[in-house]
Amino acid sequence: TEELLNNTEKLVFAGQIAVGIAHEIRNPLTTVKGMLQLSGKDNRLRHYDLIMSELERMNLIVGEFLVLGKQQAVQFRQECCYQILREVLHLFEIQAALNSITIECTVHEDHMIYCDRNQIKQVFMNILRNAVEALPYGGHVRISLDREDVFQRIRFTDDGMGMSAEMLQRVGEPFQTTKVEGNGLGIMIVKKIIEAHKGRVAINSEMNKGTQVDIDLPIAKV
Numbered sequence: 001t002e003e004l005l006n007n008t009e010k011l012v013f014a015g016q017i018a019v020g021i022a023h024e025i026r027n028p029l030t031t032v033k034g035m036l037q038l039s040g041k042d043n044r045l046r047h048y049d050l051i052m053s054e055l056e057r058m059n060l061i062v063g064e065f066l067v068l069g070k071q072q073a074v075q076f077r078q079e080c081c082y083q084i085l086r087e088v089l090h091l092f093e094i095q096a097a098l099n100s101i102t103i104e105c106t107v108h109e110d111h112m113i114y115c116d117r118n119q120i121k122q123v124f125m126n127i128l129r130n131a132v133e134a135l136p137y138g139g140h141v142r143i144s145l146d147r148e149d150v151f152q153r154i155r156f157t158d159d160g161m162g163m164s165a166e167m168l169q170r171v172g173e174p175f176q177t178t179k180v181e182g183n184g185l186g187i188m189i190v191k192k193i194i195e196a197h198k199g200r201v202a203i204n205s206e207m208n209k210g211t212q213v214d215i216d217l218p219i220a221k222v
């Protein structure tokens with residue numbers, strides 16, 4: 001237990017530093033992007049698009065860090081789980097089609113969940129992004145909604161590349177990534193948000209078989 005506590009403390013500390021840095025970086029980053037947009041394209045700056053897309057990537061990473069520290073405007077209320085999911089799925093339609101990925105959703109039971117809508121969107125997005133990224137040659141992502149005791153269970157199953165046992169153990173620790181373009185923050189954010197919702201996260205995965213992520217969210221205030 002001592003080591004566990006220690007790890008949690010480390011994680012919280014790492015999170016605080018990350019958020020602090022992200023705040024400091026965001027403003028100059030916005031300025032640089034703006035300046036580049038203003039003057040770069042007209043002067044046909046070499047590698048304009050590359051610089052722009054790299055800046056955009058930095059912006060995304062900073063954005064992910066900031067989610068961790070976002071305390072303002074959090075609004076817990078009863079929300080329709082399937083509705084939130086559909087809004088997120090909409091964002092993946094084109095990317096999925098381009099990559100020969102089918103995403104299907106089966107609703108056995110749909111309940112209102114007690115949550116902050118934007119945070120849960122972020123959770124679904126991070127999980128779906130991982131699923132899509134695990135399917136470079138196409139495949140299937142299945143989502144099902146079920147009732148599990150006092151929870152609404154949202155299960156994401158992909159038949160992608162899966163994880164090694166080592167990775168499965170470490171997934172959710174900051175900066176643990178196997179991707180060239182990854183930052184290893186997605187699942188950490190998922191865990192943090194679900195914890196704040198008094199929910200549960202369970203991840204199972206097998207190399208070359210696929211991955212299953214269960215998110216359990218309370219259907220009422222606890």
Ligand code: ADP
Nearest residue numbers: 130131134162177178182183184185186187211
């Ligand atoms: P990132 O996606 O930036 O690497 P995440 O925290 O979202 O960071 O995921 C951490 C790691 O967990 C990934 O790099 C990958 O190795 C593994 N992972 C997460 N989800 C999946 C999945 N659906 N299929 C295979 N591996 C996954």
Ligand code: MG
Nearest residue numbers: 126129130186
């Ligand atoms: Mg990810």
